[in-house]
Amino acid sequence: MITVMRAGPLTTVQDLGRPGWAHLGVPRSGALDGTALRLANRFVGNLDDAACLETTLLGCTLRFEHAALVAVTGAVAQVDVDRRPVERPYGHQLFEVPAGGVLDVGQASRGVRSYIAVAGGIAVEQVLGSRSTDTLSGLGPERLTDGTVLPVGVPSGAPSLVGEPARIAGELVLGIRLGPRDDWFDPAALFASTYDISPLSNRIGARLAGPALTRTHAGELPSEGVVLGSVQVPSGGQPIIFLADHPTTGGYPVIGVVGDVTPLAQARPGTTVRFRELD
Structure with missing residues (x-):
């Protein structure tokens, strides 16, 4: 389990969305930066469409019950584990959080949205085939608040460091x-x-x-x-x-x-x- 200690202004669960339901009035939703979400999932060994967390501008703070492999992509932001900047031996934002550890994704210095992938994915219940939060229709999990507890799935794939973050243009x-x-x-x-x-x-x-x-x-x-x-x-x-x-x-x-x-x-x-x- 992951406990949200600081939710930030808008942190939601997102995957690649639920296309194909427009005839019922349901938009696709999903990650706004699908490239960043896919990249984060590949880094931790998830399938491309596994659910991650999408933060907005000010990031969020999470406490991990068990040790986990984590990746952060998207916006450029300071990332700390237990108040120490994460080491990036491979040049990517891929690292381990120990059991009981606290991950803090800070304010974005470039870009808007960071994507936090955890090996195994965020295992909230699916709605119409997706775990995405839809802020317009209200489908999917609620936007995260302080104290929200999130289940994590079982890791099943090998991490891959293939791929580079997209350039954030001015x-x-x-x-x-x-x-x-x-x-x-x-x-x-x-x-x-x-x-x-x-x-x-x-x-x-x-x-x-x-x-x-x-x-x-x-x-x-x-x-x-x-x-x-x-x-x-x-x-x-x-x-x-x-x-x-x-x-x-x-x-x-x-x-x-x-x-x-x-x-x-x-x-x-x-x-x-x-x-x-x-x-």
Whole structure:
């Protein structure tokens, strides 16, 4: 068992999510930075889709009942075990926590979200085939609070140090495919504009602050389906890029869909975002 001593502002259990349930109104959820989650799992010998912990900006503190092999990936942050910085003999954030040991993942100095993998995985109950916390629908385990106790599975694989962490960029250029409602706007304005990540962003969507997109159509749309990466434009004209916990329908027009939202997982408020059109 692992006991949460300090949960941080938003620490959740995440795996690779529950795709395939949108027809029932259930978003995919899952780790915002799937690359970091897979890497952490490989380091400790788990399958890629094993459940890990996803922290937000300020990390978390955990006490381990039994000794465990642990990896931390994603955001750059100080990692201590029993108040001592962990040694990284292989150049990766892979280490052992002794029985009774306390792991502290501190404030992110670069990026936003750290991923904590434990050999055996976080063994909470699955909901619709996933252990992910969905902050919009409420499916899956509750977000962690101080005192939460988490079960750990039985380690079954060999650790692998193959793979390197993704680079955390200071400016993002996101590829987007226009549609289905790009005819409601002048798409050239989207490509000519520079936006900043808003502090109001979360696991549901990355809100952008910058030049407002002006509609060329009057009236409103009936609700229609939206997918991961949809760039929805509310009445104020400031785009929102939908992330893992996005709704499955929406009534605001979608100007396009971002091909890869993974870089947004580590984009801090104020990060510059520009768009380029995908073929």
